[in-house]
Amino acid sequence: MDYPQLLSPVLNFLHCTTPQAWLDKARDPANLPLLLTDHLVCELKAAQTALLLVRKYVADKQGADALLAWLQPYEDFAFRDGPEPDFAALNRQISKSVMPVTDDPWGQALISSMVLLIKEELHHFWQVREAMEARAIPYVKITASRYGKGMLKEVRTHEPLTLIDKLICSAYIEARSCERFAALAPYLDADLQKFYLSLLRSEARHYQDYLALAQQVSSEDISDRVRYFGEVEAGLILAPDAEFRFHSGVPA
Numbered sequence: 112m113d114y115p116q117l118l119s120p121v122l123n124f125l126h127c128t129t130p131q132a133w134l135d136k137a138r139d140p141a142n143l144p145l146l147l148t149d150h151l152v153c154e155l156k157a158a159q160t161a162l163l164l165v166r167k168y169v170a171d172k173q174g175a176d177a178l179l180a181w182l183q184p185y186e187d188f189a190f191r192d193g194p195e196p197d198f199a200a201l202n203r204q205i206s207k208s209v210m211p212v213t214d215d216p217w218g219q220a221l222i223s224s225m226v227l228l229i230k231e232e233l234h235h236f237w238q239v240r241e242a243m244e245a246r247a248i249p250y251v252k253i254t255a256s257r258y259g260k261g262m263l264k265e266v267r268t269h270e271p272l273t274l275i276d277k278l279i280c281s282a283y284i285e286a287r288s289c290e291r292f293a294a295l296a297p298y299l300d301a302d303l304q305k306f307y308l309s310l311l312r313s314e315a316r317h318y319q320d321y322l323a324l325a326q327q328v329s330s331e332d333i334s335d336r337v338r339y340f341g342e343v344e345a346g347l348i349l350a351p352d353a354e355f356r357f358h359s360g361v362p363a
């Protein structure tokens with residue numbers, strides 16, 4: 112796999128690279144349980160975000176309800192102290208299920224990219240959980256980082272601007288994840304390194320899908336808005352952060 116080629120659009124899109132101080136903290140084996148736990152939750156949140164978009168903006172209720180049912184056992188486990196399901200079995204089930212449909216071309220583009228994204232994020236969730244189990248890391252609930260909230264508070268409050276902004280935010284979260292997986296990989300053990308590099312291809316595609324959907328919704332060029340969120344995102348990554356998480360800023 113050609114990593115530089117996958118990464119170069121991502122690095123172009125982001126306004127800064129991950130600070131070395133974050134990498135130094137992340138490579139400390141003492142922080143691996145926290146890092147993997149937060150990564151696990153991030154995969155589920157990525158699936159939830161995509162699911163919410165489909166539910167909110169695409170009409171077919173039956174299909175949207177089916178998507179909700181996919182996520183339920185993951186959410187029960189991660190957020191409601193529910194039992195640990197058989198993620199391998201869930202994964203097989205999901206990959207065989209049908210996706211919702213709509214007559215609207217933009218809606219269909221949203222469904223196609225988001226359903227694939229949800230499937231991939233849930234697969235990543237299961238892979239991270241396996242990596243945790245292989246290292247005897249139990250799942251313990253942790254607080255979210257300021258990162259997602261920091262971007263979402265800049266989202267405009269009327270449609271279609273809300274949707275456009277949310278799609279751009281998601282594009283940045285995916286791109287940052289991709290950049291961090293690549294930056295962190297050389298510091299990890301061989302198995303984790305292989306796993307993190309295997310995530311690059313899908314996350315690089317996810318950011319481009321979000322960006323394309325944002326431009327499709329907007330009647331105007333979105334470059335200025337993209338640049339604005341790029342600055343907000345880089346601000347969060349470069350500012351001191353008291354809490355260490357997968358998307359945290361410079362360790363304070």
Ligand SMILES: [Fe+2]
Nearest residue numbers: 154231232235
């Ligand atoms: Fe993912």
Ligand SMILES: [Fe+2]
Nearest residue numbers: 157285314317
């Ligand atoms: Fe992703």
